[in-house]
Amino acid sequence: MxxxxxxxxxxxxxxxxxxxxxxxGLLRPVxxxxxxxxxxxxxxxxSRLNRLIALKDLGLSLQQVGEILAExxxxxxxxxxxxxxxxxxEAQVAGDRARLARVEARLRMIETEGVMPAxxxxxxxxxxxxxxxxxxxxxxxxxxxxxxxxxxxxxxxRRIQEAxxxxxxxxxxxxxxxxxxxxxxxxxxxxxxxxxxxxxEVVDLPAVDQAATIIxxxxxxxxxxxxxxxxKWIEANGYRSxxxxxxxxxxxxxxxxxxxxxxxxxxxxAPAT
Numbered sequence: 346m347x348x349x350x351x352x353x354x355x356x357x358x359x360x361x362x363x364x365x366x367x368x369x370g371l372l373r374p375v376x377x378x379x380x381x382x383x384x385x386x387x388x389x390x391x392s393r394l395n396r397l398i399a400l401k402d403l404g405l406s407l408q409q410v411g412e413i414l415a416e417x418x419x420x421x422x423x424x425x426x427x428x429x430x431x432x433x434x435e436a437q438v439a440g441d442r443a444r445l446a447r448v449e450a451r452l453r454m455i456e457t458e459g460v461m462p463a464x465x466x467x468x469x470x471x472x473x474x475x476x477x478x479x480x481x482x483x484x485x486x487x488x489x490x491x492x493x494x495x496x497x498x499x500x501x502x503r504r505i506q507e508a509x510x511x512x513x514x515x516x517x518x519x520x521x522x523x524x525x526x527x528x529x530x531x532x533x534x535x536x537x538x539x540x541x542x543x544x545x546e547v548v549d550l551p552a553v554d555q556a557a558t559i560i561x562x563x564x565x566x567x568x569x570x571x572x573x574x575x576x577k578w579i580e581a582n583g584y585r586s587x588x589x590x591x592x593x594x595x596x597x598x599x600x601x602x603x604x605x606x607x608x609x610x611x612x613x614x615a616p617a618t
Contacts, residue, residue, distance in 0.1 A: 346375065352386035356394045371397055371411050396423060403430045443488060446566050464560065465578040470553035470591075470611065475517055475532030476505055477546045482527045485520065487566050490529060494518060497531035504545050510535040516594040519550070550591070553613050557584060561608045571610055579614055588613030
């Protein structure tokens with residue numbers, strides 16, 4: 346047998362908690378010394394303690410824990426309950442991380458207010474033919490666009506490979522807004538054959554006389570910072586946006602360190618009148 350102190354150490358709980366569980370009838374010692382009041386436990390009781398703690402960590406009240414323990418929950422059922430709780434906690438953590446990323450992105454936007462980017466370039470864009478798959482996101486929020494465009498590109502490249510085609514340039518995405526949300530078009534420059542039949546759309550983006558462009562480095566989670574900087578530059582320098590915005594993925598590949606990604610943001614512009 347083990348003293349309450351040793352049993353607490355082995356079970357990774359406090360002595361205070363063991364006394365509390367004893368008072369509630371959840372885990373009673375096998376023997377209590379009548380003269381000293383010392384509590385003693387057996388190693389076999391660690392199994393019940395493990396279940397008690399696991400059920401408590403599932404978010405159950407101690408009363409509910411007691412009721413479940415009284416029903417003698419088996420290891421497989423308990424394992425299933427814990428797996429479900431783990432999935433719930435992982436989803437919660439992922440949601441919290443996403444919210445934190447959004448807060449950090451908004452903070453960067455606020456911090457850059459009044460700062461005019463110096464690396465905006467006005468240039469012409471050549472016509473480009475793309476293999477395209479499209480879908481609609483609820484909004485332009487990166488949290489809405491990301492889960493839409495990433496599967497689009499995965500599916501697009503699968504179809505491109507099945508067609509025996511190869512890339513001839515970087516990926517190009519473009520967006521259009523309507524009442525339904527943001528229409529997301531995932532495009533790839535590949536060696537399309539004239540008159541070929543494909544299970545994706547073939548789109549010809551026209552040449553553009555003037556586009557205001559800026560290079561965005563790193564994850565697309567905070568691409569809004571770069572877009573807002575570009576918008577400020579466009580307005581401050583006597584231009585207006587006139588066309589569909591494009592994103593050209595100059596350096597991006599699965600497995601790459603996201604901090605090394607390079608994306609050119611292109612806003613089609615004309616002189617303000």
